Amino acid sequence: MLKKRDCSWQECCTLYELMTHPDVFPFVRQKSYSQEEFMFMTKQTIEAEERGELVSRTILDEWGNPIGVISLFDIENNAGFLGTWLGKPYHGNGYNQPAKKAFFEELFYELMIETIYMKIRKENIRSIKAAEKLPYAVKANETRREIYNHLNRDGDIYDLYEISKDLYALQLMRQGDPLSDSCLHA
Numbered sequence: 001m002l003k004k005r006d007c008s009w010q011e012c013c014t015l016y017e018l019m020t021h022p023d024v025f026p027f028v029r030q031k032s033y034s035q036e037e038f039m040f041m042t043k044q045t046i047e048a049e050e051r052g053e054l055v056s057r058t059i060l061d062e063w064g065n066p067i068g069v070i071s072l073f074d075i076e077n078n079a080g081f082l083g084t085w086l087g088k089p090y091h092g093n094g095y096n097q098p099a100k101k102a103f104f105e106e107l108f109y110e111l112m113i114e115t116i117y118m119k120i121r122k123e124n125i126r127s128i129k130a131a132e133k134l135p136y137a138v139k140a141n142e143t144r145r146e147i148y149n150h151l152n153r154d155g156d157i158y159d160l161y162e163i164s165k166d167l168y169a170l171q172l173m174r175q176g177d178p179l180s181d182s183c184l185h186a
Helices: 009-019 035-050 096-109 125-133 145-151 165-174 179-184
Strands: 002-004 055-060 066-076 079-086 115-121 137-139 158-164
Touching: 002 096, 009 035, 009 066, 035 055, 055 079, 055 096, 066 096, 079 096, 096 165, 115 125, 125 137, 145 158, 158 165
Parallel strands: 079 115
Antiparallel strands: 002 055, 055 066, 066 079, 115 158, 137 158
16 A cells, blocks of 8 residues: 655656646645656655655555655654645545555554644645544644644644544554554554
């Protein structure tokens, strides 16, 4: 479902074509305007991950084809900001939740991230609905007021959501997820 990013021409071309769809492009954090630029940005992303600044994975479909990207940006104090996008043909096909689950498990239990933030444009109804479906995500406009104000210093643009490792583990335990026993001891 997820794999480390790579700079292969085929993968970069496929992801670039998916990213440039008008229903996807406005909501992508790392925008590029050509395949070459996308490939260069992917190389920069891989280098930034090696420096511990971010974590980025390619989302794959059941046949191993690249269909989107999920990343944790601006890592600081064991926390960072989530960025996810799926190509338009894959919207509504059930890829988002399993990709997030696999990514969160890697972040929380392998990379020791404690908090994942999601800044979502208030106009991005699709992403807001997806965030509000997550039983472990909490709207944090009030509880993380300093971060919320910083995100919206240029206007009322974003809502802020927070996913803590503890709340995530608690939700897994409530669902009877076999991973939850190991989660509690991580």
